[in-house]
Structures are given as C-alpha cells and as structure tokens.
Amino acid sequence: MAVIGGPAHADELVHDGGALVAASTDEDLAGMLAHLFTRGGVICEMSNDPLGVEYAGAAKNAAALASGATEAQGLNAAGAAAGHIFQEIWRLAESQGGQPESMIGLAGTGDLVATALAPGSRNRRAGELLGSGVPAAEIAERIGQAVEALESVPMLAKALADAGIDAPVTSGLSELISGELSVDRWIALVRTSVPPPALWRRRVRPGFWARLRARLSPQR
Numbered sequence: 001m002a003v004i005g006g007p008a009h010a011d012e013l014v015h016d017g018g019a020l021v022a023a024s025t026d027e028d029l030a031g032m033l034a035h036l037f038t039r040g041g042v043i044c045e046m047s048n049d050p051l052g053v054e055y056a057g058a059a060k061n062a063a064a065l066a067s068g069a070t071e072a073q074g075l076n077a078a079g080a081a082a083g084h085i086f087q088e089i090w091r092l093a094e095s096q097g098g099q100p101e102s103m104i105g106l107a108g109t110g111d112l113v114a115t116a117l118a119p120g121s122r123n124r125r126a127g128e129l130l131g132s133g134v135p136a137a138e139i140a141e142r143i144g145q146a147v148e149a150l151e152s153v154p155m156l157a158k159a160l161a162d163a164g165i166d167a168p169v170t171s172g173l174s175e176l177i178s179g180e181l182s183v184d185r186w187i188a189l190v191r192t193s194v195p196p197p198a199l200w201r202r203r204v205r206p207g208f209w210a211r212l213r214a215r216l217s218p219q220r
Contacts, residue, residue, distance in 0.1 A: 002029050005053040005107030006044075007114030013042055021106045023047035045106065052102030055093035058152050059086050059103065060112045061123045065149035066173050066190075067116060068127020073187050081190045082112065084169035089156060091165050123149045131186075136177045150177055168193050 002024035012018060022033035022044050030046045037044035047053055063082035071078040090103045102108060115121045126139045126147040134142065136150050157174035160167040172189040175181035181189075 001050065002026070002033055003050045003053050003057075004033070005057050005102075005111065007106065007111045009114060009118060017041045017043065019043040019045075019106055019110070021045050021047050021053060021102075023050040023053040023102070023107075025050065047099075047102065047107075049099040049102045051096060052093050052098030053107040055089060055098055056102045056105075056108035057111065058156060059089040059093075060108060060115060061149040062089065062153050062156060062170065062173065063112055064115045064121060064123035065127040065130070065147075065153065066169065068124040069131035069173070069176065069183070070187060070190055071128065072131055073191075077187065077190055080193075081169065081173075082116075084190065084193055085173070086112075088160060088165065088167035088170045091167075092156070092160050092163055095163055095165065122147050126150060130176060131183055133183060135179065153177055 002022055004020055004022055006018070006020035008018055008020060020037055020042055022030045022037065023046075024030040024033075025048055027046070027048065030048070034044040034046045063085040066081035066085045067078035070081040086103065086108070090098075090100070093103065094100070115124060118124070122143055122145050125143055126149065129139050129142060130136060139150065140147055153170065154174045154177060157167065157171045160170055169190060172181055172186055176183070176186045
C-alpha cells in the first residue's frame with residue numbers, strides 16, 4: 001500500500017508540474033511511484049511514513065476549514081486556528097509512530113499553503129460558510145462538491161479523545177460542524193486556547209560507568 005500527499009491542484013499539475021510525496025513501508029513501491037510522477041514532470045519524493053503523510057493531509061484539510069471559519073475575525077485568528085489544529089493532530093500522529101517530517105514537509109505545511117492560497121479551495125470555502133452561520137449539512141450543496149474536512153474532523157476529534165490527547169480546538173471545530181457550538185464560542189475558543197508547552201529535549205549527561213567505558217574503549 002502507498003499514499004500520495006502534497007500540494008496537488010489538478011490543473012497546475014497538468015500544465016506546470018508540482019511537488020508530491022509518495023509514502024509506503026515498501027521502499028520499492030514508493031520508489032516506483034516517485035519515478036512515474038517524476039517522468040511525468042511532477043517532482044515526487046519518497047517517504048517510509050504513510051501514516052504520517054495521511055495524518056498530514058487530514059490536518060491540512062482540518063486546518064483549512066478552521067482558518068476559513070475564523071478568517072472574518074482576522075488573519076491572526078485564522079493562523080491561530082490552523083496552528084492549533086496542526087499541533088493537536090500531530091500529537092495523534094506522533095503517538096502512533098508518525099514522523100515530524102511528514103507534517104512539516106510537502107504533505108502537511110506545503111499542502112496547507114497551497115490550499116490556503118487557492119481561491120477555489122473546498123475546505124477553506126466550507127470554513128468561510130461555516131463561520132458565517134451556514135449549517136454544515138447545507139455546505140456541500142452550496143459548493144457543489146464534497147468537503148473532506150466536514151467528514152474527517154469529527155472522526156479526528158473522536159480519535160484524539162480516544163487516545164487521551166487534549167485537543168480543544170479540534171473538538172471545538174467538530175462541535176461547530178455538528179451545531180453544538182456557536183460561531184461566537186468557536187472564535188472565543190480559538191482566541192483563548194493555550195497549547196501545552198513544547199517539550200524541552202535536554203542532553204542527559206552520561207553516568208560514571210558510561211564515561212569510564214568510553215575512556216577505556218580502544219580508539220579507532
């Protein structure tokens with residue numbers, strides 16, 4: 001099995017190429033896909049982290065929806081919503097073995113930038129409608145297309161809750177979709193949420209015996 005991620009607006013891929021990532025635990029399969037895309041004029045890197053690439057794509061869609069739902073309050077609020085969503089979903093991916101490169105690379109932030117800038121982005125447009133008070137059940141019909149994030153965000157919120165991961169913004173976005181949370185309360189949630197502090201990765205000083213073994217071991 002393999003998954004493809006990255007900024008991939010179809011019209012641009014056909015006319016101008018693009019940049020994708022092919023992810024699989026099967027190196028030969030990932031390499032074959034990357035080669036096929038590259039021969040077609042689309043840069044494609046390889047990854048051995050299909051789970052991380054899938055979560056990165058899901059995070060991108062959710063972040064685009066969240067930023068669209070918040071953009072009327074300003075770009076700072078929209079950026080905060082997207083950042084919170086990305087961080088919360090990344091904790092879920094990391095807990096299952098996902099690699100950080102998948103979230104910060106083409107499949108995650110790369111695709112988010114393309115989605116945020118695209119005037120025809122379904123997820124961003126859906127967020128704008130959601131933030132203006134349009135019920136989620138009416139949005140797909142208004143846009144004329146299915147909107148991935150409207151379906152995936154409630155599933156992500158449940159997965160985060162089942163994993164015991166604190167995710168107030170993803171949970172709040174799910175409740176905004178279901179109608180349990182008002183737009184005003186959603187905006188307030190985004191503005192007041194404070195994520196847990198980043199983990200400091202301290203260098204641990206080797207113990208006495210480890211230092212002694214290092215001194216006594218023959219130099220190469």
